[in-house]
Amino acid sequence: MQGHLRKCFDNINRIQFTEEEESKEIVAMISAEPEIMPEKVKYSASVFAEGNVEHWLFRVQEMMIKSLYDNTKAAFYKYPENGLDRRDWLFSFPAQPVLTIDLVKWT
Numbered sequence: 001m002q003g004h005l006r007k008c009f010d011n012i013n014r015i016q017f018t019e020e021e022e023s024k025e026i027v028a029m030i031s032a033e034p035e036i037m038p039e040k041v042k043y044s045a046s047v048f049a050e051g052n053v054e055h056w057l058f059r060v061q062e063m064m065i066k067s068l069y070d071n072t073k074a075a076f077y078k079y080p081e082n083g084l085d086r087r088d089w090l091f092s093f094p095a096q097p098v099l100t101i102d103l104v105k106w107t
Contacts, residue, residue, distance in 0.1 A: 047059045
């Protein structure tokens with residue numbers, strides 16, 4: 001299944017399951033960036049790979065959207081008062097929310 005994710009979702013290379021053997025609990029998505037620095041986005045809530053594959057893949061998609069929304073909202077509220085001192089902030093959130101909020105705050 002992991003090998004087909006790039007065909008289903010743009011720039012998603014893998015999904016991360018919990019460490020337990022035979023786990024069906026999905027907790028994060030990992031980008032298709034080069035192996036040196038792939039980005040991992042933790043899900044806001046777990047998704048379980050149970051039932052028909054098309055159903056749980058739809059739940060994976062919904063959680064992708066919700067997790068990015070939640071990260072974007074958190075990035076907005078944690079943006080530093082002095083926008084020039086945002087180095088730590090830049091590396092505290094996934095790239096897409098950082099780019100979105102930085103653009104909004106600087107325009």
